[in-house]
Amino acid sequence: MSTPTIDDTATPHSAALDAAESGAVELVTITLRIRRFNPEEHPDAVWVDYQLTVDPKERVLDAINKVKWEQDGTLTYRRSCAHGVCGSDAMRINGKNRLACKTLIKDVNPEKPITIEPIKGLTVLKDLVVDMDPFFQAYRDVMPFLITTGNAPTRERIQSEEDVKRFEDTTKCILCAACTTSCPVFWNDGQYFGPAAIVNAHRFIFDSRDEGAEQRLEILNDREGVWRCRTTFNCTDACPRGIEVTKAIQEVKRALVTRRY
Template identity: 80%
Template sequence: MATPVLDKVEADSAASPYITATFRIRRFNPEVSDAAVWEDFTVEIDPKERVLDALHKIKWELDGTLTFRRSCAHGICGSDAMRINGRNRLACKTLIKDLSPEKPITVEPIKGLTVLKDLIVDMEPFFQAYRDVMPFLVTEGNEPTRERLQSAEDRERFDDTTKCILCAACTSSCPVFWNDGQYFGPAAIVNAHRFIFDSRDEAGEQRLEILNDKDGVWRCRTTFNCTDACPRGIEVTKAIAEVKKALITRRY
């Protein structure tokens, strides 16, 4: 009995790992129009690839004017945070197969910051808030002749908030930040927490007073959007609550 043989086209199709996916991208070019528009791009791509790979394919093969930030492409630099299917994510960590690719995948800039072009926003207000909370170790006295020792228990106290990569996913997911750009935002508070609870630091009181401002930690409404958005799994809402408690008790 003869063995059935698939038609070559059918065989190639069955063996192909690629799917056809549509990416609906929010485009904005201030040199062309004051209004943003949605534009669809259809690409053949392996669903196990990432949204960043799809954006590269679109830029390199379909429309070289598409503009977005990216650097390391491994979830470390935090530069490619964007809203994908309505949620803040890193494009380099988001697999296409996890996004229901049978439907259009929406990609737009993060909210609460001025859009400069396409998926790029002005990050300066975000980084200014970060700088304002003094995100560095402050000590007094003479420079030590050896490293400043710290117990494992003391290090564990702020271990979670050392993971921040300044992607702005948490801050730009916060409804308070959307409505009032003066709010420090979750990322700045997380980075203040990292030093407030560091046993080697001596500027905890200064940082607490900075965050005691009307635009500081008390603006948080505990919606947990920030915790849900963090690509590093930081318990952002918990860190904010600990800073609030430290302000009330002055114990940290």
């Protein structure tokens, strides 16, 4: 039996395929333009450029880590899980709120300097780290937990699929603050609850097992509650979890008017 042969000229390899088969990675040189702030050294923030060579399929967080580990150990930022679950590395990348661990370098135009700065509307403590206390206080104020009366149940509280779907979208919040700090109202009004707090109130207001909806609605009926929302959709665009934030806020407004939830 003759040995079969393969005609290499029939389907010529592309350069990209050759590189993939050989395990080669096409690296690029990028510039990270990071807004630095250290109140112990200077009262004003400054922009500092860092050049590094990276794989464009890496994440922005990977590039920031390289800056800290290889070029400037004083760079300060938050990170934890690095998989888009903890929400701790929310920052403004090229002018938009994003999670650094979910943003690929190739998707933020690596041919130009990639600007990185802290999220807006919260006091900057150092570099990319902001004071999250006001954000979490607003979250606590809307009572983000199940409120029931009577004795503790002896079995789980069963819900239908329809009941769960009513609030399922807003259970995805990871408290990264990307939505709240993309809101122009929040930037200019330090008392506004902000989208994230309202989203977490929505999650329980529309939960059929909960009995605290009226209390939460009264809290959000305050002048700094849902009525401050101007429906710009910035929050929805910024959410890394794809939550329909603006829709949730409108549903809370409707519940306040109709008292139906």
